[in-house]
Each structure stands twice: as structure tokens, then as C-alpha cells.
Amino acid sequence: MRLVQFKDTAGAQHVAVVEDQDTLVPLTGVSTTRELAGIAITKGITMIEAAKARMGEESLDYNAIASEGRLLPPITHADPAHFLVTGTGLTHLGSASARANMHKADNKAADETDSMKMFRMGIEGGKPAAGEKGVQPEWFYKGDGSIVANPGGEIPSPSFALDGSEEPEIAAIYIIDQNGDPVRIGFAIGNEFSDHVMERQNYLYLAHSKLRACAMGPELLLGDLPSHVEGMSRLYRDGKVIWEKPFLSGEDNMSHSLANLEYHHFKYDLFRRPGDVHAHFFGTATLSFADGIATQDGDEFEIEAAPFGRAIRNRLTVQAERPLVIKTI
Structure with missing residues (x-):
């Protein structure tokens, strides 16, 4: 359903x-x-x-x-500050090579990039046996509920951004119950949308590159997530497809189990505040940016996967510069 x-x-x-x-x-x-x-x-x-x-x-x-x-997005909160959007990276079996290539210039002397080390750690310890704790994944904060674009709506990119590109991912949706326990209520297909040019400058800019809008839905899949998910990601310009590529997700195609990713997010008391909503993106291995595509204002992203019903489509809109004035009192 x-x-x-x-x-x-x-x-x-x-x-x-x-x-x-x-x-x-x-x-x-x-x-x-x-x-x-x-x-x-x-x-x-x-x-x-x-x-x-x-x-x-x-x-x-x-x-x-x-x-x-x-x-509307498949989950909302009357107070966006109580809707936290987060995610994990380097979680999919094909995700390491694109990331490693992105960061090679910063790590020329190393035999192995930090990204590849993190990926290898996930391969070796990201799917622990029941009752055991696995290796921590890469983790990032995207924002609160105010950054979630409506399905079919504009996905804004700030004036200072160096890039704004799609990331086709699955997001799990949670509500924290009155005992402080996370309750997973379903899954949605999403566009985790990031600034990959900024990240490529230095991998320590990852945190900055993730502070962008995102989109998810429009449909919330109830019940269990299939272990194998096949989808398609497309980029339109002037009404024509200029790039498209299939993507895979689900635990069969991941280096971490969902349980391990959930544990390493919700082990923090900060994320177990009763009444809060969480949308947690599980990562991807497919990016138009990795294929040399540079997005433009007005481009449209379309992401679909059969278990999630209707595709999500959003138009990239570059925002006008907003002057920043720091005041003192």
C-alpha cells in the first residue's frame, strides 16, 4: 500500500x-x-x-x-524545525569509484582515498549479525522540513552554489514515539540533491555540499522495503532527456544493512526526541555529475522506481542572491 x-x-x-x-x-x-x-x-x-x-x-x-x-511530500510536520533530514553516503556497492575519482586530486600521495577506505570498511563491517554492532557509515545533515520541495515543484539552488545535481535515493521515514523510540512508518523515493563541485574541491566540504534542498515522494511505501530495487534517473533540458541512467538500491545492492544505518543514526539521544519526524536518505551509486553533466537553471530531474509508484519530478531553480547582514546589539 x-x-x-x-x-x-x-x-x-x-x-x-x-x-x-x-x-x-x-x-x-x-x-x-x-x-x-x-x-x-x-x-x-x-x-x-x-x-x-x-x-x-x-x-x-x-x-x-x-x-x-x-x-505534498509524503510526510510533513506543522513545525518544520521538528522534521530532521539526514543521510548516509558510500553505502551502495557501486558508490565508491565515482566518489574516489572526485577526490583523487586531494589525495595523490595516498594509495587509497579516504572515501575508498570508508567504503571498504562498510564492505567488511556494514552488515553485522543480529545483535552485533557494525561499522559506522558516513553521515550528514541536510536540514529541517523547510528544505523539502513539493513533488512537481521547484527545487531551489542557492546563488552561491557551484553545482546543483540530483542523487536518486530511497529515504526512510520515522516518527519518534513518546518513549523516545524511532518508529519507521514507510519509505519514499527521493532526490537528495547536492553540490558536487563544492564537494570535489575538498572532501571536507561534504557538510557544506549537503546543506541544500531535497525532494521525496510523492508516495509513501508502507511495509517492508524490497531487498532489490531498480529505478531510473533522468535529466530534462528544454523538454528533452539529456541524460538517463538506471540505478539500484535495496539491501542486496548495499554495503550496509538498513538496521546498521538506523542504529548509527538513532543511537544519539538528540535524534530520539518524542514527536519529531525524521527522513533519512540511504545513499546512491548513480549521479549525472559523475558522467560529466553540468546542470543548468530550469533543468528538470525525474526519478522513479516501480515499488514507489509515481515518479518524482522537480525543476532546478537558481535563487537570486540574498544579501547577508550580520547585526550586533
């Missing part, structure tokens, strides 16, 4: 089950995915059970809602 969030023509928020590629069935008694998750947590039932119990009789035109720009 998959869910979407959307606004009606009056601006009120709703959550619906995706019946098929053309039809949505709104849920009754709840207006957000987060609210539905709260009911499921309180009652000790699954998200699928909670959604089935609230399916109404009404059917809506999915295509009309999408074309009118009324789709």
Missing part, C-alpha cells in the same frame, strides 16, 4: 491511499500521514491496518491533483 498527502482546492491538507495510477481514496478522520502514524502507534497496529480502517467511499483524480500542483 502507498499513501500520498495533498491539498484540496481550498488549501486544506489530506492523506489518501493510492488505489491505482489514476485514483486516490482519501482517508477519513485524519488529515496527515503523521496523524495516521500517531493512531497506529497508540493502537499498536500497522500503518496499513490504520489506513484500511479509514478508507472512505470517495475517489479522486490523481492526475488532476498532480497537474494542479497540489501534491
Whole structure:
């Protein structure tokens, strides 16, 4: 089962089950995915059970809602500061070579780049046996809920950015319950969007390069993530595809288990604050930037994978410079 969030023509928020590629069935008694998750947590039932119990009789035109720009990210929070967006890198079996090539200039004297060392550590210890702790992955912070673009909307790149390129990834969505325990409510396809030119200057700029917008959805996949996921990432310019490439994800194609990535994020008390929402990106091995593509203002990203239903598509928009004034009092 998959869910979407959307606004009606009056601006009120709703959550619906995706019946098929053309039809949505709104849920009754709840207006957000987060609210539905709260009911499921309180009652000790699954998200699928909670959604089935609230399916109404009404059917809506999915295509009309999408074309009118009324789709929302699959999870939102009334206070964006309590929606944390984070991720991990070098987690996929094909991810090391592009990253290593990006950083070779900074590591000419070394036999092995730091990126390749981190990747090898994941291969050797990223999938520990049950009850054991595996090696830490690379980890980064992207921002709060204010950086999440709507499906079909613009994905902004700041005026000072050196690049703005897609990263086709799977994000897991969590809500922290009242006991401080993370509860995974589903998965979404996403565009983790980063500044790869900045990162290439020096790998210590990775933290800066990740402080960018992102997109996810529009559909939230409930239940388990397939162990093997095949998708396609495309870049459009002036309505034509200028680059496309398949990508793989799921644990069969990763050097870390999901459980290991989750443990090393949520082991910090900071990320176990009751009521908070987390979207955690799991990484990728496929980038247009790695194939020499330089994006431009107005380019469109499209990312799709069959388990997640409708593709996510966003237009790159370079923002005007915003003067910074540091005040003292």
C-alpha cells in the first residue's frame, strides 16, 4: 500500500491511499500521514491496518491533483524545525569509484582515498549479525522540513552554489514515539540533491555540499522495503532527456544493512526526541555529475522506481542572491 498527502482546492491538507495510477481514496478522520502514524502507534497496529480502517467511499483524480500542483511530500510536520533530514553516503556497492575519482586530486600521495577506505570498511563491517554492532557509515545533515520541495515543484539552488545535481535515493521515514523510540512508518523515493563541485574541491566540504534542498515522494511505501530495487534517473533540458541512467538500491545492492544505518543514526539521544519526524536518505551509486553533466537553471530531474509508484519530478531553480547582514546589539 502507498499513501500520498495533498491539498484540496481550498488549501486544506489530506492523506489518501493510492488505489491505482489514476485514483486516490482519501482517508477519513485524519488529515496527515503523521496523524495516521500517531493512531497506529497508540493502537499498536500497522500503518496499513490504520489506513484500511479509514478508507472512505470517495475517489479522486490523481492526475488532476498532480497537474494542479497540489501534491505534498509524503510526510510533513506543522513545525518544520521538528522534521530532521539526514543521510548516509558510500553505502551502495557501486558508490565508491565515482566518489574516489572526485577526490583523487586531494589525495595523490595516498594509495587509497579516504572515501575508498570508508567504503571498504562498510564492505567488511556494514552488515553485522543480529545483535552485533557494525561499522559506522558516513553521515550528514541536510536540514529541517523547510528544505523539502513539493513533488512537481521547484527545487531551489542557492546563488552561491557551484553545482546543483540530483542523487536518486530511497529515504526512510520515522516518527519518534513518546518513549523516545524511532518508529519507521514507510519509505519514499527521493532526490537528495547536492553540490558536487563544492564537494570535489575538498572532501571536507561534504557538510557544506549537503546543506541544500531535497525532494521525496510523492508516495509513501508502507511495509517492508524490497531487498532489490531498480529505478531510473533522468535529466530534462528544454523538454528533452539529456541524460538517463538506471540505478539500484535495496539491501542486496548495499554495503550496509538498513538496521546498521538506523542504529548509527538513532543511537544519539538528540535524534530520539518524542514527536519529531525524521527522513533519512540511504545513499546512491548513480549521479549525472559523475558522467560529466553540468546542470543548468530550469533543468528538470525525474526519478522513479516501480515499488514507489509515481515518479518524482522537480525543476532546478537558481535563487537570486540574498544579501547577508550580520547585526550586533
